[in-house]
Amino acid sequence: MKNIIMFSTSEIFGVRKTGGLKRFLELYKYYEKSKNYNVEFYSGDDDLVLRKNKILNYTSLKRKTNNKFYVPNELLIFFQNFKHINNLKKKKYDDLIVFDVPTALSLSLLNCKDINLFIRQDLIGYKSISLKEKTNNTLLKKVYLNMLKVAEAICLIQSKKVIVQCEYDLNKLLERHKLLKRIIAKKSFVQINNINPTWIEQKNNKNIEQKSFSFENIGFIGDFSNQRKGHELFLKAIERINSDDSNELNCNAIVIGDGDSFDFYKTKYENQNVSFIGRVENVKEYLANFDLLVVPSFADSCPNTILEAIYNDVAVIGSKAGGIPEILNYEEALFELSVEDLVSNIETISKEENYYLLLQKQLNRKEELMFNWSDKIARIVENENIN
DSSP: OOOEEEEEEEEETOOOOOOHHHHHHHHHHHHOTTTTTTEEESSSOOOHHHHHHTTTEEEEEEEOOSOOTTTHHHHHHHHHHHHHHHHHHHOSSSEEEEESSHHHHHHHHHHHHEEEEEOOOOOOHHHHHHHTTTTOOHHHHHHHHHHHHHHHHHHHHHSSSSESSHHHHHHHHHHHOOGGGGHHHHHHHEEEOOOTTTOOOOOOOOGGGOHHHHHHHOEEOOOOSSSGGGGHHHHHHHHHHHHOOTTOOEEEEEEOOOOOOHHHHHHHHHTEEEEEOOOOOOOHHHHHHOOOEEEEOOOOOOOHHHHHHHHTOOOOOEEESTHHHSOOSSSEEEEESSSSHHHHHHHTTOOOOOOOOHHHHHHHHHTTSSSSSSHHHHHHHHHHOOO
């Protein structure tokens, strides 16, 4: 029987359940149900929450954080939990699973062995966008991003395996760390996400041929904390379409999400046929009513919103950014990061013939993305050939 340690400093059962946290929990449940593994679970959830969620063998980590971007929260968490992490290092285990560089850094600095590092985001790309919202100090941003690059290099060197979601993220790692290129390439694996993880429920059971043509409700799901998810691009495109008197298309936009700038954009655009729903627990209830989902991200590795749309046969288009073209690998579904190109794409898809062509290609992609993700990941960790 093999011993697996799954390490996260996040609140896995907290209010904000990101795709990465859901994947982490999904993998834990896979290992925990198997008779071939003993699993130890580290997270930032408190004892009561972990017991309530039936986590048996766990360590609860302290996570006192702050909102100052120049004082990394993971560094604070490292000092608070130094004893726990040092004890982890001394344990006998076969594999240590950790998601993303900020969390893996403390393990790498303490020279923990057999780290399987899951890269769930283009760290430098994501942070570059978020920093634009926080400071205009060019020098400070450059220093901070270089610190992240060094941290990333340390984790890549220390890891036994590096598992990414898309070729784009792997290429970015190789491009940033040219001196480590051969080392990174040798230990890296690309495994795209599936569209049928256990937390996704299928709501739309109609065949494409049975769906009556409708093109009224266009949806956006994303965070308003910074521009990474492209909410401003989406809203400007909807405004452009609805203000054009010569255009027969009239869209009702439905925006789901929250964040620091949510109220600003709500005030600015809610009279433009845009409904601002805010943050919701059950996104799939809204998703089922979308005629089209738009994902205009400026940086994204493998957006769960796209995967859920494909699974539920909801038409979806996305930007040519990050790993999105690796999911939507047909030209009809992709647009450049400009208002003009997004407007053009929406207008093209609004034609019935083009709409059903998109859905048919999406249906073919759906078949390709139906598989057991946890099983494939476990086989990568086990050094098995998954082809």
